[in-house]
Amino acid sequence: MDPRMDIGYGDSVTKLHYAKSDTVNVLTHTNSAEHTSTKSNKADMAKRNTGVQDEDLAYDTMEGGALWDIFRRRDVPNLIKYFNNHLAEFKHADCSAVDQLKIGTPQCDAAGIKxxxxxxxxxxxxxxxxxxxxxxxxxxSCTKVEVNFVSPESVSECIRLQHELRMFPDNHRAKEDMLNIGKMMINALDQAVVDVSSGRENDGGLAKKELLQVVEQCYPDTIQRVQIRSKPMWQLILKELHLLIKCFVETSMDELTKYQLTKLQEDFNEFENLGFNLSWAQKKLDLVQKIRFGNEPLLQEIMALEESLKSSKQKFVEMKKQFEEAREKLEKTISNYDSVADARNNKARELAEARKFGDGHDGQLGFNMLPG
Structure with a gap:
């Protein structure tokens, strides 16, 4: 919303109020000259008559141009209750309404106000x-510039305040400057969609687009919370993110040094500060740190398993060697058994033939066939 100027003499007061949107107030000029108008003199006399003690009135020699008192949103009901109970104490229009509510005072603690x-x-x-x-x-005497705006964190509060304004009469001056928070939200969402679309369609190289698309498909929360805009700064940010993810993907875990690990973690933290969700990469880096560089129970268990694996491998080699030797012995035994069995069978056949022809058999086919 458009800026406006706020010009006031020394010791002038902007009374207690709150705005229906966020506000930024910049002090652009100060003048130490004391204002001696009739109104100011009457205000000083009124403060002396009412016994108000204002140590901050020595504005000629003090550092700073304006004194601010800001309260929390949730303390508004307590403030209203306090003013209703102490209404008679505020006798002059130019007096500070919250002098008794400085932080740490008994009145402040009793009212539950910060x-x-x-x-x-x-x-x-x-x-x-x-x-x-x-x-x-x-x-x-000060000159200030004030600008109203709506931050994402205050949208819900702006909506609530707008609903409160609707309860005022139509001719109330608070309705002269409407915020139209609903239209602002619609326009902001529309612009966000345009910025995101144009920011992702900017020419940054096919490889970068493909890698970012793969990351977004595998880890959809990575870019979801980021408001990417069609500005050169965001093109540079996406380019740096592409290089970081590429370096992360192509780095071998076995060759990763402790310095490289720390550098990757710091780079990912910087992008997370911009709104990118890179927890998937941080978890992998934390796991690598525990396995390779940490003194964690997981590392100790892995080392113990490696020692057990070495011992089991040695036993396996010995048993395999014994198995090969036993197999060779078995094959020799089987061969000897077959040879002995063949010899035994041959002798058995000879014995059977001898018993069939008798002891006088001379080996001739005509044995015992012709007389004499």
Whole structure:
């Protein structure tokens, strides 16, 4: 939303309020000259008459141009209750409404309210989330620039505040500047779809596109949370991500050094800070670190299994050797058995023939066939 100027004399107060959107306030100019208008003098007299103690009024010599008091969203009901119970104490329109609610004071603790009080210096930017009550006192004459915007974290609060505004009468001045959060969400979603589509269609090389598509198919959460835009910066980010994933995929686990492992983890952390979900790669790196460089029970179990494997392999070799020797002996025994069996069978046949022809058989076919 368009910026606006906020110009005020020293000791002027922006009363306690909250905006229906996020706000950033930048202090662009200060002037230490004391404002001596009739209104200011009346305000000082009123503060003295009411007994209000304001140590922050020495704005000529103090550092900083404005004093801020910011409250949490959830403390709004407690603030309303506090003001209803102490309404008579605020007797002058220019008095600070929250002087008694400084952090750590008994009034603050009793009311269950937490406040952030700080001084805004020249050039400082103060971010106030939507729905957070705040009050500003100019310690010097100040010129500020203020811009309203809607962050993703405050969308739900902006919707709630918009519903509250609908309860006001139509002629209420709070309805003069409508936020139209619904239209903003639709336009933001439409632009996000356009940016994502154009960002992924930018010419960055076929290999890069294919690799990123494979990563997105295998690990769909990798790029899901990232708002990729069609800007040169995002083209460079995607190019660096492509190089990192390519290096990760092509690196051998056995050849990975501890320095390379640490460097990969740091690079993946940087991309995760941008919104990429690279937990799948981090898990693999953690596993490699435990196996190769860590003193973990898993590594000890693997080492014990390796020792057991060596012992089992040695026994296997010995048993295999004994088995080969036994097989050779068995083959020799079988051969000897066959030879003995053949010899025995031959002798048995000779014995049978001898018994059939008698002891006088001379080996002639005509034996014992002719007389005399």
């Amino acid at each position: 406040t952030w009080t700080f001084r805004q210096k020249l050039g400082d930017a103060v971010f106030v989330p939507a729905g957070c009550p705040n009050q500003v006192r100019n310690l010097k």
